[in-house]
Amino acid sequence: MALDKTALRRVALLARIRVEEGELEALAGELSQILAWVEELNEVETEGVAPMASPAVSRLPLREDKVTDGDCREAMLLNAPKTTRGFFVVPKVVE
């Protein structure tokens, strides 16, 4: 499967990665090569094999319903670019 520039632009937008117009061509080529390599897996016969959600064979670990974390606001906000009165602050996201 080959990616064209339009598809790449869309993928980049969905992932919120800025790609300059001039880089699209080269990146599309590289990504297409990676996809082609992964597609080699299609040669494996998977008829009747259930899809695997994870390679881990363990059972999903569960936690008890206990409050063991949180109440650490200062630490949570420490790396935020901007905070006010205990809130994270970001540029306005609605009009």
Place this chain on the structure above:
Amino acid sequence: MIEGRTGSFEIVIGLEVHAQVISRAKLFSGAATRFGAEPNTEVSPIDAAFPGMLPVLNKFCVEQAVKTGLALEAEINLESVFERKNYFYPDLPPGYQISQYQNPIVGGGRIILDMPDGSSRAIRITRLHLEQDAGKSLHDQDPRLTFVDLNRAGVALMEIVSEPDLRSAEEVGIYLRKLRAILRALGTSNGNMEEGSMRCDANVSVRRPGAALGTRTEIKNVNSIRFLMQAVDYEARRQIEVVEDGGRVLQETRLFDSARGTTRPMRSKEEAHDYRYFPDPDLVPLVLDREWVEELKRSLPELPDAKKARFVKNYGLSSSDAAFLAGDGASAAYFEATAQGREAKTAANWVMVELLGALNRKGLGIAGSPVSAESLGRLIDLVSEGTISGRIAKEVFAEMIETGADPGSIVKEKGLFQVSDAGVIEEAVDAVLRRETDKVAQYRSGREKLFGYFVGQVMRATEGRANPALVNELLRKKLAG
């Protein structure tokens, strides 16, 4: 059915309800879930998506979802998968919501609607799945900035999806109240729409009776059952108008404007949503023990449908009265306490008509009632023992609601005892008949409707305390004369 200018239309509605799960800790982290805490004080590094943090599933939240599924008579999927739903928004730090997509924990079930005429109707449930709530964005604190509080981020939600089986705004209201009653009876969600712990989106379309499904719109962001009913009604009428004017309904998301009672299209996104779901690599599939599920099934409390059936069978209530009382845990418990050792229908009437009516006018719930079930029971006893008349009882009740006083002491203090002394009543009857000679003559010449007038006069003369049966008996005798 709704009548348009060119004939009738059928409304088709499906609901997606998000109910916050009652639990101490969040779905995948050990942070607390208390409502109304100071901003960002209930946030763990997992909820804030710090690098390298791994989610660990809260077992109790799984239990709550399974219990809810069992109560909806749904199939429980012993294997389910958590997937990532990818989108960007400031109150979703990881850039994805952990949800369930292809393999939800609960499959198809149903909810029985209790219609006002006493009949029942089953609405199919498509699925119930577990997912994380997002944080809260405050847009109104600053003209150029958005404030983000992550306390809610990661709290467990159950998304409960119905089939498009609902046919009117009224059914939407009945469905949501019934679902809320079930969640509250189970203790799996408090179902409070005003606080946002239950949220509902509605998919609405219209069609000619028997025709294929029309194009649907989705109504979002409605925070009360009443508003949702309004929104559905408005939206159906709007779509009918579009169709009758020869237009086409656009598939879009619309927001309800509660001030205007209308819906309007949400500003369309530049890019259509593409959530790119995929199984969360941090979480292997959840596998449940059949035995554990069976155990939960055995531990379910009495649910509204069973309670309704019991009220009909054991207390002889009508189907609609039973459904009404069973639909609210507090009302049901109050009724049962009042009915203990008394005539159940009388107790039901007092609770549904007098008590709930009075509480409603005062803006109180059952829990805040100034009149206890025991106290109301004693009032009912005073009537059945013949100590006071039914009319006086209403007066006493009005006083009880105001002061919370005991009915016995009110009756004693105000001297409201029913007069059953035939001699005293006879005196009152004689006095009325002496005074009303004209009316007595009219009655005797055939105007029998005047009988009620005489009863009223005697009751007034005795300040409502005369035993009505005795008054009737004596009046008939004397008027027959």
